[in-house]
Amino acid sequence: MNELTPLMAASLANSVYTLKEKGMEQRFLALLSKQVTNNFDFDLSNHRIQGVSGGFISRLFNRQTGFAAIGIGKASYTGDHVVAIRGTDGLRDVITDLHIGLTGGESNALVHAGFNKVFQSMKPALEQSLTPVLTGSGRGTVHCIGHSLGGALAHITADWVKRRYKKRVCLYTFGAPRVGFDGFSIKTTGSIDKIFRCTHAGDPVPLVPLWPFMHAPYKGREILLSSAQGLRASAHSMGENGTPGYLNTANSHSWDALQSQSAELFKATELQYPDRHQVTFTTYWAHRINNALITLLKKSGQLSAIAVQAGAVTFLTFYDLLASSVEKIAKLSAEYANQTLGLLGHMLVFAGKGGTQVVDLSYRFIRWVFEVTLAALHRLVREAMVFLR
Numbered sequence: 001m002n003e004l005t006p007l008m009a010a011s012l013a014n015s016v017y018t019l020k021e022k023g024m025e026q027r028f029l030a031l032l033s034k035q036v037t038n039n040f041d042f043d044l045s046n047h048r049i050q051g052v053s054g055g056f057i058s059r060l061f062n063r064q065t066g067f068a069a070i071g072i073g074k075a076s077y078t079g080d081h082v083v084a085i086r087g088t089d090g091l092r093d094v095i096t097d098l099h100i101g102l103t104g105g106e107s108n109a110l111v112h113a114g115f116n117k118v119f120q121s122m123k124p125a126l127e128q129s130l131t132p133v134l135t136g137s138g139r140g141t142v143h144c145i146g147h148s149l150g151g152a153l154a155h156i157t158a159d160w161v162k163r164r165y166k167k168r169v170c171l172y173t174f175g176a177p178r179v180g181f182d183g184f185s186i187k188t189t190g191s192i193d194k195i196f197r198c199t200h201a202g203d204p205v206p207l208v209p210l211w212p213f214m215h216a217p218y219k220g221r222e223i224l225l226s227s228a229q230g231l232r233a234s235a236h237s238m239g240e241n242g243t244p245g246y247l248n249t250a251n252s253h254s255w256d257a258l259q260s261q262s263a264e265l266f267k268a269t270e271l272q273y274p275d276r277h278q279v280t281f282t283t284y285w286a287h288r289i290n291n292a293l294i295t296l297l298k299k300s301g302q303l304s305a306i307a308v309q310a311g312a313v314t315f316l317t318f319y320d321l322l323a324s325s326v327e328k329i330a331k332l333s334a335e336y337a338n339q340t341l342g343l344l345g346h347m348l349v350f351a352g353k354g355g356t357q358v359v360d361l362s363y364r365f366i367r368w369v370f371e372v373t374l375a376a377l378h379r380l381v382r383e384a385m386v387f388l389r
Contacts, residue, residue, distance in 0.1 A: 087148030151176025202228030
């Protein structure tokens with residue numbers, strides 16, 4: 001049962017960006033590491049997969065660009081296949097990234113609407129290429145790889161391949177955003193055979209979209225390729241020619257040689273308002289604030305109801321619903337009011353609004369705190385798109 005090495009996976013995630021435009025097939029092959037070309041063949045005349053990203057106009061006029069390449073294994077990877085999918089590269093893709101609606105995925109679990117629409121546009125070509133080679137009794141592995149938006153698409157693709165073809169599937173993502181709600185995360189964690197979720201501690205993209213979107217924490221681990229003191233846009237880059245990025249920090253022939261850490265599994269957290277100024281704009285505090293919100297909802301008995309209602313609203317409207325629920329929870333008891341006060345105070349410092357005092361727990365104020373926190377992260381994510389290559 002083969003797995004790709006970190007270097008092979010990163011090389012594929014980086015090189016596939018070149019296939020956005022036609023005529024770049026030789027550039028794609030030239031960028032691949034020798035370890036990839038020695039073990040996989042690419043017939044890009046038949047297996048350059050196109051898709052449609054962006055908003056309504058792009059879909060209306062079916063403005064397709066290259067999104068993925070399929071490789072057929074040889075040597076020690078005979079019987080295996082790779083599906084490498086590119087990430088965000090241009091305004092249309094950014095629109096897709098920020099299209100935070102909800103839709104039912106292949107497993108009938110709720111997933112990010114923008115990501116799923118791109119996958120659905122790719123699916124016919126993927127099926128046409130994969131069905132002839134995956135139908136039958138062969139026992140090879142399908143390796144799905146991607147960076148950024150490509151990581152999200154690789155996740156959806158891996159879930160679909162597993163369900164559609166019943167083959168062994170490995171997923172390799174670099175700086176991927178969250179794809180779906182906990183139902184999708186649980187289902188894919190249980191079905192995909194191996195998940196290598198690679199992140200940099202300073203990369204803001206894996207933190208979005210915010211709860212209730214969740215990563216699939218396979219065995220509770222992720223690969224931490226680089227540490228950092230704070231979030232920064234440049235940490236999202238694949239990196240080339242010696243510059244920092246995922247390509248260079250994953251330059252290893254063994255996953256065991258890379259640092260792993262506990263994934264963002266839920267841990268009950270209560271935050272005290274007087275302690276709010278210890279917050280820094282880091283992944284650590286993003287996870288603690290997320291857990292404090294879930295703790296408040298869970299302790300008050302509102303978590304399940306909010307999660308169910310989330311499926312019936314848009315993502316931005318969801319935060320209206322959430323603010324209203326938190327306001328009601330704060331009125332239930334002094335204990336819940338203090339928990340809410342601590343949560344909001346920590347969110348304000350995280351968002352760079354530490355000078356703002358929490359003077360009331362009204363819906364209007366709570367919704368504003370959610371808004372500035374979302375804005376702080378999304379602003380950094382937009383900046384990160386500049387550093388993709």
